[in-house]
Amino acid sequence: MEVEQTAIGYDELAHWWGERHRDSGYGVKQLERAISFSLEQGKALDVGCGSSGRFMRVLKEKGFDVEGMDCSEEMLKLAENELFDCRYFQGDIANCQLDNGYAFISAWDSTFHLPLVGQEPALKSMCSALVEGGILIYTFGGVSEEGEISGGFEGQDFEYSSLGLTKNLELITQFGCECIHLEFDQGPGEGHVYLIARKR
Numbered sequence: 001m002e003v004e005q006t007a008i009g010y011d012e013l014a015h016w017w018g019e020r021h022r023d024s025g026y027g028v029k030q031l032e033r034a035i036s037f038s039l040e041q042g043k044a045l046d047v048g049c050g051s052s053g054r055f056m057r058v059l060k061e062k063g064f065d066v067e068g069m070d071c072s073e074e075m076l077k078l079a080e081n082e083l084f085d086c087r088y089f090q091g092d093i094a095n096c097q098l099d100n101g102y103a104f105i106s107a108w109d110s111t112f113h114l115p116l117v118g119q120e121p122a123l124k125s126m127c128s129a130l131v132e133g134g135i136l137i138y139t140f141g142g143v144s145e146e147g148e149i150s151g152g153f154e155g156q157d158f159e160y161s162s163l164g165l166t167k168n169l170e171l172i173t174q175f176g177c178e179c180i181h182l183e184f185d186q187g188p189g190e191g192h193v194y195l196i197a198r199k200r
């Protein structure tokens with residue numbers, strides 16, 4: 001699926017997402033765990049920030065200078081209404097040149113929508129944009145073999161892919177980071193993994 005299709009699906013869901021997730025604690029403990037590894041409160045970027053501003057709000061409260069990126073224009077518009085004093089930009093994380101100098105990058109349940117070919121460029125882009133000691137937290141499917149699947153969500157069709165556990169670990173190492181925490185946070189049967197990495 002092209003990123004434009006993913007963006008159209010999330011444009012449709014933007015209002016629902018914002019209302020449903022504004023006060024959601026989903027992933028927030030994991031985000032706070034990642035923040036606890038951070039040595040400095042510099043620039044932070046939330047990749048695939050969605051419309052609720054929920055991760056960006058936590059990062060702001062912790063003292064970061066926060067930016068949000070998303071491929072969906074509607075998601076970004078609503079996020080800006082929630083938190084107006086942040087920088088927002090539209091883009092595809094697999095096809096963009098991020099600024100350097102981020103102390104913290106989160107990508108919670110966003111890069112899992114990339115096609116397989118987009119996974120490596122997205123990881124490279126995020127790892128490269130971190131300062132030394134910078135922290136990345138992202139989620140992916142904790143499968144053994146790489147693969148792509150389709151699935152419906154709230155009436156929209158989406159695609160998902162994962163390079164699998166070993167390849168994710170290999171790539172973040174190749175791109176200058178080390179894994180400092182990896183967890184099947186929804187239980188071993190669910191396959192949902194979050195990984196925290198630190199830039200060497």
Ligand SMILES: C[S@@+](CC[C@H](N)C(=O)[O-])C[C@H]1O[C@@H](n2cnc3c(N)ncnc32)[C@H](O)[C@@H]1O
Nearest residue numbers: 010048049050070071072092093108109110113
């Ligand atoms: C499942 S939602 C998660 C939103 C937010 N991270 C949260 O946890 O509330 C996925 C988000 O990722 C965005 N997204 C999907 N593919 C993307 C891409 N290639 N580049 C940037 N954002 C993307 C979608 O538009 C959507 O806002």
